[in-house]
Amino acid sequence: MQAATAAExxxxxxxxxxxxxxxxxxxxxxxxxxxxxxxxxxxSQPAVSQHLAALKNxxxxxxxxxxxxxxxxxxxxxxxxxxxxxVHYRAFWTEHVDRLERLLERMES
Amino acid sequence: xxxxxxxxxxxxxxxxxxxxxxxxPEKVWRxxxxxxxxxxxxxxxxxxxxxxxxxxxxxxxxxxxWDGTVSCRMLEIETHRKLRYAWSVPFLDTDxxxxxxxxxxxxxxxxxxxxxxxxxxxxxxGARYGWAMMGGKLVDLLGRSA
Numbered sequence: 096m097q098a099a100t101a102a103e104x105x106x107x108x109x110x111x112x113x114x115x116x117x118x119x120x121x122x123x124x125x126x127x128x129x130x131x132x133x134x135x136x137x138x139s140q141p142a143v144s145q146h147l148a149a150l151k152n153x154x155x156x157x158x159x160x161x162x163x164x165x166x167x168x169x170x171x172x173x174x175x176x177x178x179x180x181x182v183h184y185r186a187f188w189t190e191h192v193d194r195l196e197r198l199l200e201r202m203e204s
Numbered sequence: 205x206x207x208x209x210x211x212x213x214x215x216x217x218x219x220x221x222x223x224x225x226x227x228x229p230e231k232v233w234r235x236x237x238x239x240x241x242x243x244x245x246x247x248x249x250x251x252x253x254x255x256x257x258x259x260x261x262x263x264x265x266x267x268x269x270w271d272g273t274v275s276c277r278m279l280e281i282e283t284h285r286k287l288r289y290a291w292s293v294p295f296l297d298t299d300x301x302x303x304x305x306x307x308x309x310x311x312x313x314x315x316x317x318x319x320x321x322x323x324x325x326x327x328x329x330g331a332r333y334g335w336a337m338m339g340g341k342l343v344d345l346l347g348r349s350a
Contacts, residue, residue: 103296180296184219184317192223192315194245195235199227202235 102154102176109153114138115146119155119169126159126168219317226310233284236302247274254281260289270294291317 110116118132129147133140147167150156154173159166225232235241242249251260258278266272270293279299280288288301303314 181219188219188221188315188317191246192221192313196223196225198235198241198245199225199231202227202231202241204228204231 103180105153106155106173106176109149109155112146112149114142115150118143118146119150122156122167122169126166128164128166130164132167221315223313223315224307224309224311225313229284229304229306229311232304232311232313233287236287236304253278254283256281 110119114136117136121127121132121135127135129140129143132138132143132147136143138146147156147158151158151167155170156167156173157170159168235245237252237254239249239252242252247262247264249260249262251258253260256278260276260278262274262276264272264274273293275290275292277290278288279290280286280301284304286301286303288299291298291300299316299318301314301316301318303316305312305314
């Protein structure tokens with residue numbers, strides 16, 4: 096889990112910006128090109144491109160070129176460092192409370 | 205899925221568990237608050253005081269980039285009933301809450317580890333959003349793409 100710290104940091108930084116969150120949210124509804132996103136949000140095309148670059152750098156979106164157009168989509172696996180974190184703590188508490196139960200058996204009341 | 209896992213989809217910022225223990229709350233409380241006992245089932249603890257606001261640490265094995273210190277701060281204590289403390293590791297700040305409810309057969313122990321506190325660092329706004337997203341569409345997508 097700790098090895099993922101740098102990746103987590105990138106994800107959190109990418110998601111800290113409300114515009115980027117809105118763009119990512121829009122992409123969960125399906126693939127879109129920069130011009131589609133520019134039309135949907137009140138942000139300039141260069142700004143949208145910059146946000147997409149940050150999301151891509153964090154591993155949260157992927158790009159696909161088709162002719163002159165680049166289409167962006169959500170890269171769901173990009174959230175894996177966060178999912179790993181949950182999985183880690185689920186296992187952690189389950190294992191440690193098993194130990195607590197064994198300890199309580201040994202303790203005097 | 206763990207049968208004790210009570211995490212609801214709407215609580216995607218937290219992990220919740222419940223255990224029914226055949227022991228009195230007073231005894232469970234001791235295991236949760238006595239450093240010698242904590243070291244036996246959880247982790248070695250340093251500087252633990254049952255005073256709200258006090259800082260203490262748990263130590264686990266170090267990893268590259270992390271010395272294995274869990275930084276904690278006591279937030280809430282209700283003797284034999286409730287214990288809540290901040291649980292922080294690099295880039296992840298959470299709260300851990302233990303609640304003890306007396307039952308006919310002993311104690312129901314509930315454990316909730318709740319998500320990030322966005323006010324602490326700029327990134328946590330993103331982290332909180334990340335949690336919320338995981339409870340929704342991205343988890344579906346993850347399930348399909350994994």
